[in-house]
Amino acid sequence: MDSATGALALEDGTIFAGFGAGATGIKVGELCFNTAITGYQEILTDPSYASQIILFTFPHIGNVGANADDQEESTAAAADAARGAIFREPITAPSNWRATDDFGGWLAKRGIIGLSGVDTRALTKRIREKGMPKAAICHKPDGNIDFAALVELAKSWEGLDGADLADVVDQDAAYENTDGLWKPQTGHDKLSNAEFHVVVVDFGVKKNILRNLANAGARATVVNGDATAEQILALKPDGVVFSNGPGDPAATYERSGTMIRAIVASGLPILGICLGHQLLGLALGAKTKKMAQGHHGANHPVKDLTTGKVEIVSMNHGFTVDPETLPAGVEESHRSLFDGTNSGLSVTGKPIISVQHHPEASPGPQDSFYLFDRFAGLMRGHRGK
Numbered sequence: 001m002d003s004a005t006g007a008l009a010l011e012d013g014t015i016f017a018g019f020g021a022g023a024t025g026i027k028v029g030e031l032c033f034n035t036a037i038t039g040y041q042e043i044l045t046d047p048s049y050a051s052q053i054i055l056f057t058f059p060h061i062g063n064v065g066a067n068a069d070d071q072e073e074s075t076a077a078a079a080d081a082a083r084g085a086i087f088r089e090p091i092t093a094p095s096n097w098r099a100t101d102d103f104g105g106w107l108a109k110r111g112i113i114g115l116s117g118v119d120t121r122a123l124t125k126r127i128r129e130k131g132m133p134k135a136a137i138c139h140k141p142d143g144n145i146d147f148a149a150l151v152e153l154a155k156s157w158e159g160l161d162g163a164d165l166a167d168v169v170d171q172d173a174a175y176e177n178t179d180g181l182w183k184p185q186t187g188h189d190k191l192s193n194a195e196f197h198v199v200v201v202d203f204g205v206k207k208n209i210l211r212n213l214a215n216a217g218a219r220a221t222v223v224n225g226d227a228t229a230e231q232i233l234a235l236k237p238d239g240v241v242f243s244n245g246p247g248d249p250a251a252t253y254e255r256s257g258t259m260i261r262a263i264v265a266s267g268l269p270i271l272g273i274c275l276g277h278q279l280l281g282l283a284l285g286a287k288t289k290k291m292a293q294g295h296h297g298a299n300h301p302v303k304d305l306t307t308g309k310v311e312i313v314s315m316n317h318g319f320t321v322d323p324e325t326l327p328a329g330v331e332e333s334h335r336s337l338f339d340g341t342n343s344g345l346s347v348t349g350k351p352i353i354s355v356q357h358h359p360e361a362s363p364g365p366q367d368s369f370y371l372f373d374r375f376a377g378l379m380r381g382h383r384g385k
């Protein structure tokens, strides 16, 4: 392609040339595909995507522009969330009453490199067959692209294995949240009479987790992932939430394992979400491992083994808890119906639950909102003891 202004190079030397958008320059990251057909802004601002390049399988990305309400990260440090965005069709002008920005301009402001005009279906098939590669993406408006150098960059990048990226995207200073879910006409619900106070341990928390907690009656104090168990317990919470976040759970566990084990031992109700679920699994004695393709989308079927109900959920993970390694007393509560991987844990006789998927959605179906009420029920029950 003579007129290429952007390109993607994979670590195996494969090159896809196309048209650059958004930020200019070069970035490296792990390439994954996401099958959601809406919610690109929430996806691109989810701190769990740090050091990743997202290939959207839906061809038209950008049509509804961008707005301030759909940001999922709660901290400026999360500016190192997704590094690149790949889509089939060039970005068109925004067409939505909520849009305050056009998608290309928004990508540029956030430092995300966009790439269109590539065969996204071929790339998706490549990931399905060979797994998520290390990749380098570039946007060079003058068309001066050094393809060989891009391949070298992709090859030499250290990758996500062993990376404690939660430390990069979490917020240092503690803060409170009473904002609830957003509604089209009225904006955010506000929690006035909180029934519960929860401490959310921030490994890269998405705002919609805090909002769902507020809608379930919980005011949240969000603390950094480096907080000690003593500091958390001194806040006298009714329950503790371990948040979602980027990178390799085993690496983050090395830093936070002592705190997580102590919170488990405290007997307080616990809810773990995604990275928080994986960290909890490690604290309970299970092991995590890297997946080949990962799960990234808003249409994944998961079965709640405690009720037999199937829910359609939002997913975003590249690591997984190995159910073969669950010790006695730790139950698998949810399972992916796509590939049978673990999607939830509970602990016999203890108020501890966690899920691999995203009950807060954003984007995605709201089938799993009930988990916040289930957690509230655990806190209510614990309080009565």
Ligand SMILES: NC(=O)CC[C@H](N)C(=O)O
Residues within 6 Å of the ligand: 048, 243, 244, 245, 246, 247, 248, 249, 273, 274, 275, 276, 316, 317, 318, 319, 320
């Ligand atoms: N969304 C998340 O919390 C992702 C968890 C972890 N970083 C993974 O990729 O598996």
